[in-house]
Amino acid sequence: MIQPVAVIGAGPYGLSAAAHLRARGIPVRAFGEPMVSWRTHMPKGMLLKSTPVASSIDAPQRGHTLADYCDDAGVPRLVTDEDIIPIETFVAYGDWFQSRLVPELERVRVVSVDRRGTEGFELKLDSGEQFTARAVVVATGLSGLSHLPPELAAAAPDGPTPTGPVSHSSQHGDLSRYEDKELLVVGAGQSSLETAVLAAEAGARVRVVARGKGAVGFGAPPWKQPKLRPESPFGRAWSLYALSYYPHPYRYLPPQARHFLVRRILGPLGAWWLRDRYEGRVTTREIAAITKSEAREGRSVLTVRTPGGRIEELAADHVIAATGYRVDVNAMGFLGPALRARLATSRGTPKLGAGYVSSVPGLYFTGMLGGSSYGPVMRFVCGTEYASPRLAGHLVRAHG
Ligand SMILES: Cc1cc2nc3c(=O)[nH]c(=O)nc-3n(C[C@H](O)[C@H](O)[C@H](O)COP(=O)(O)OP(=O)(O)OC[C@H]3O[C@@H](n4cnc5c(N)ncnc54)[C@H](O)[C@@H]3O)c2cc1C
Incomplete structure (x- = not known):
């Protein structure tokens, strides 16, 4: 046979x-x-x-x-x-x-x-x-393959879940369960920003916790893309063009370059059409790092280091980690x-x-x-x- x-x-x-x-x-x-x-x-x-x-x-x-x-x-x-x-x-x-x-x-x-x-x-x-x-x-x-960084996993010893202190963004088919709740959404990629917007539109009070200054950004709409660069499925840029149509030589790059590019190119950036729905509805909290997470008296508490080096606590009813795969x-x-x-x-x-x-x-x-x-x-x-x-x-x- x-x-x-x-x-x-x-x-x-x-x-x-x-x-x-x-x-x-x-x-x-x-x-x-x-x-x-x-x-x-x-x-x-x-x-x-x-x-x-x-x-x-x-x-x-x-x-x-x-x-x-x-x-x-x-x-x-x-x-x-x-x-x-x-x-x-x-x-x-x-x-x-x-x-x-x-x-x-x-x-x-x-x-x-x-x-x-x-x-x-x-x-x-x-x-x-x-x-x-x-x-x-x-x-x-x-x-x-969903990824929960250890500093967030610490608040959920039995694993992330939408009904516990911390969940992963992949665990949400319907965000309306957070109506009238306070949410922290960790991450600055499309998944984080869209999760935040959908939860806010469903009636949650949402803060996005993002690492680095100016971490939350949105792409340019199609009519504002630079005209002199080649078109690719992801926008106009030579790097995007090469990576979209000529991925073959990629595997000959040194490992460090490959791992860096796969994470960073086409990395965290909201879609152009999300900006208007985000601004005014979701608050951004820029931090340097999350150092600890815990569940305390029914609340989820993140300890963060601010860009100025101070240690602060952010508390909410739930934390969604949009921390990728x-x-x-x-x-x-x-x-x-x-x-x-x-x-x-x-x-x-x-x-x-x-x-x-x-x-x-x-x-x-x-x-x-x-x-x-x-x-x-x-x-x-x-x-x-x-x-x-x-x-x-x-x-x-x-x-x-
Ligand atoms: C929030 C979010 C938004 C995204 N938006 C976009 C977008 O706009 N555009 C885009 O191009 N990409 C987007 N992506 C990426 C997108 O998910 C991937 O490009 C695409 O789904 C990958 O397809 P895949 O077939 O490799 O895997 P998947 O779509 O993840 O499919 C995996 C399959 O494997 C099966 N499977 C797993 N384990 C087993 C097993 N043991 N036995 C049998 N079957 C098994 C599952 O049943 C499923 O059928 C997004 C991802 C996320 C998380």
Whole structure:
């Protein structure tokens, strides 16, 4: 019997990779809940920061862009940089893409993957089934990788939760639970600023706690972007252009440069359309550092060092840590210990070669899991355009 390729994950990257492999005649078994990160780990009412041209899931054949979905579904066509994408539209687009191009998706979890002898991989599913795959594509995205810095984790010894003193922004599907409450939202990225705005619009009193002077900023609207620089899905700039269209040489940069760029390029900055909703509704508190957090008499208390060096306390009913995600293969419990031991990594992230293959032949990583090898574009949906055809091409040549 021909062994299939297993694709683990049904977000934009897993769906795109599975569609490309299927189109090349490779038998694929794809696993996961479609679009679950978008459906349950992002807040209701969220709008995408990426523009329509940067928000299509790459497909092997024409007719599957976000605009194609809008036409097919009879919803207003999202095409220009001024068209803003509601999360509900993007989730529906992902479901539409899945039903057309990955119809055999299995909505089960992979509980373990390990090497099987020298060739192939043994997978166990939470349905109890066990099977062998000739190759594995890991596209598990944000799942299980939310990052809570230790100084915030200290206030929640039983783990972050929306009903406790501290939660992570990924735990909020609906911020209306904080109506009439006082909130501190930690972070200065889009996720922090949009969470703060949505909570404030739902009736919470919100302060954003951000590190550094002028830490909270917003991008320029499309009509104010500099005209003499090349256009990229993220705005006009040479660096963004290079990182969007030429991510290939990225993995040859020294590790320090790669890790720095993947964090900082396209880093903390609110979307242009969020500014008006933020100003006047949310307060910004600039700090130098959070030194401690604790729950005290039903309140969440952060001890902070101010930019002037003073120590102060900030108290609220709840703290939301919009502190992002960190790739760490050791946090990916479904990767068997023997496999993890063989995996070459750099600061916890898998080191990938051409075609997104890891140091274990037949084991591929895509999406943000490939960010430290292929750059910041891998953190965004538009990175599927570069990643999926290359990954599928490599896999077919090596294991087809
Ligand atoms: C608040 C927020 C806003 C964002 N806004 C944008 C934006 O505007 N534009 C943009 O381009 N990007 C945005 N991003 C980034 C975006 O989330 C990623 O680009 C995208 O979701 C990555 O897709 P993915 O397929 O790699 O992973 P995900 O979308 O996270 O999908 C992971 C998949 O893996 C599956 N899975 C996990 N573990 C297992 C397992 N053991 N077995 C089976 N299946 C498993 C899940 O069920 C899911 O289907 C945003 C992120 C956040 C947090």
